Amino acid sequence: MPITNVPVANHPKPRFLLSSLRAAPMLPLWLLQLLGPSKSFEKNPILGSRLLNRLGLHVVRVVVAHGVTRLRWLFLAPLLPRAQRRQYREQGFLLVRDYLPAGRFAALDAEVRAYRGEVRECIQGDTQTHRTLLEDQALRDLPASRSLVYDSAYRRVLQWAAVRYGQPLIFIEQVRNGFVGDGGYDPQKNLHADTFHPTMKAWLYLDDVTEGNGPFAYVPGSNQLSWRRLVWEYRQSVLGRDLPDSYARRGSLRIAEGELPGLGLPRPQRFAVPANTLLIADTFGFHARSPAQAGSTRLAIYADSRTNPFNPWPGLGFHWTSQLRYRALQWYRRRQDVQAARRGGRASWHLVEPETGQSDPTVS
Numbered sequence: 220m221p222i223t224n225v226p227v228a229n230h231p232k233p234r235f236l237l238s239s240l241r242a243a244p245m246l247p248l249w250l251l252q253l254l255g256p257s258k259s260f261e262k263n264p265i266l267g268s269r270l271l272n273r274l275g276l277h278v279v280r281v282v283v284a285h286g287v288t289r290l291r292w293l294f295l296a297p298l299l300p301r302a303q304r305r306q307y308r309e310q311g312f313l314l315v316r317d318y319l320p321a322g323r324f325a326a327l328d329a330e331v332r333a334y335r336g337e338v339r340e341c342i343q344g345d346t347q348t349h350r351t352l353l354e355d356q357a358l359r360d361l362p363a364s365r366s367l368v369y370d371s372a373y374r375r376v377l378q379w380a381a382v383r384y385g386q387p388l389i390f391i392e393q394v395r396n397g398f399v400g401d402g403g404y405d406p407q408k409n410l411h412a413d414t415f416h417p418t419m420k421a422w423l424y425l426d427d428v429t430e431g432n433g434p435f436a437y438v439p440g441s442n443q444l445s446w447r448r449l450v451w452e453y454r455q456s457v458l459g460r461d462l463p464d465s466y467a468r469r470g471s472l473r474i475a476e477g478e479l480p481g482l483g484l485p486r487p488q489r490f491a492v493p494a495n496t497l498l499i500a501d502t503f504g505f506h507a508r509s510p511a512q513a514g515s516t517r518l519a520i521y522a523d524s525r526t527n528p529f530n531p532w533p534g535l536g537f538h539w540t541s542q543l544r545y546r547a548l549q550w551y552r553r554r555q556d557v558q559a560a561r562r563g564g565r566a567s568w569h570l571v572e573p574e575t576g577q578s579d580p581t582v583s
């Protein structure tokens with residue numbers, strides 16, 4: 220796979236490291252970011268340095284991050300049966316059908332559809348994603364959701380997959396396909412890895428997922444750090460900030476389906492699954508939203524966790540530290556609202572009226 224086969228952006232950028240020296244006051248921050256989850260070749264000129272990536276900066280970060288994750292998994296092994304741990308590590312996902320007893324699922328489903336809480340929306344291409352954060356305040360009005368969020372088996376499997384004792388961020392999520400008339404192509408429909416280290420995303424589907432409403436697609440085994448994957452990561456990192464895709468330049472690398480055999484990987488698997496299926500995936504593995512019919516939606520309880528991949532300590536899982544992260548997210552979103560309003564625009568995750576929220580999939 221020669222590097223020259225990968226198309227690059229048309230307009231060459233100025234010599235990166237040299238020009239960035241003018242921004243010397245930022246240097247301590249950029250250096251500090253090397254020890255954390257920062258991934259953008261574009262925003263951090265050290266991460267994006269072609270010279271440093273030729274010397275192996277990116278691949279060293281990938282290898283060390285995966286090694287540290289392995290170490291953290293040793294601490295967390297008692298949380299999950301060995302068979303499930305092995306399947307997740309080998310395939311990159313876990314799938315559990317009929318996850319909740321029928322009565323509990325029906326109560327959860329009805330409760331979520333009736334709920335009118337604070338909804339935030341992100342638009343990517345022609346797709347709207349609506350999310351409501353299930354923090355403790357919201358859960359006071361949502362007993363069935365609270366029972367799920369505090370369910371010990373649910374917490375354990377998410378903690379293990381997220382490789383941390385703390386609670387992930389959990390939301391009501393509705394993906395709304397084709398709801399933006401002139402939005403263009405949804406970038407999440409391209410196969411990609413979210414970042415350079417293992418991360419966890421999970422969905423407990425409240426809707427049946429069909430070929431029509433854009434099932435999650437995942438390349439089995441693409442979570443593994445094979446030699447061929449590492450070579451691919453190296454070549455991508457050398458292109459780094461000249462990669463043609465803006466998401467890739469920001470560290471979420473894209474891959475064409477035709478490249479998968481070269482990495483020894485199979486075709487993506489689409490998870491068209493019935494409601495009440497729990498799907499957990501390591502999104503270092505290649506994944507995408509599948510194409511969907513315009514106007515279709517899918518509703519789920521969604522969980523998301525991204526940790527510092529260089530921290531070997533899996534945390535202690537105190538309730539207050541988890542809630543602190545929820546508060547921090549809310550504060551960050553509100554700050555983005557204010558900043559965007561000053562510019563006369565909207566934040567990427569902006570508020571929408573509950574009446575048009577995820578709880579009523581018929582409303583567009």
Ligand SMILES: [Fe+2]
Binds near residue numbers: 413
């Ligand atoms: Fe993703």
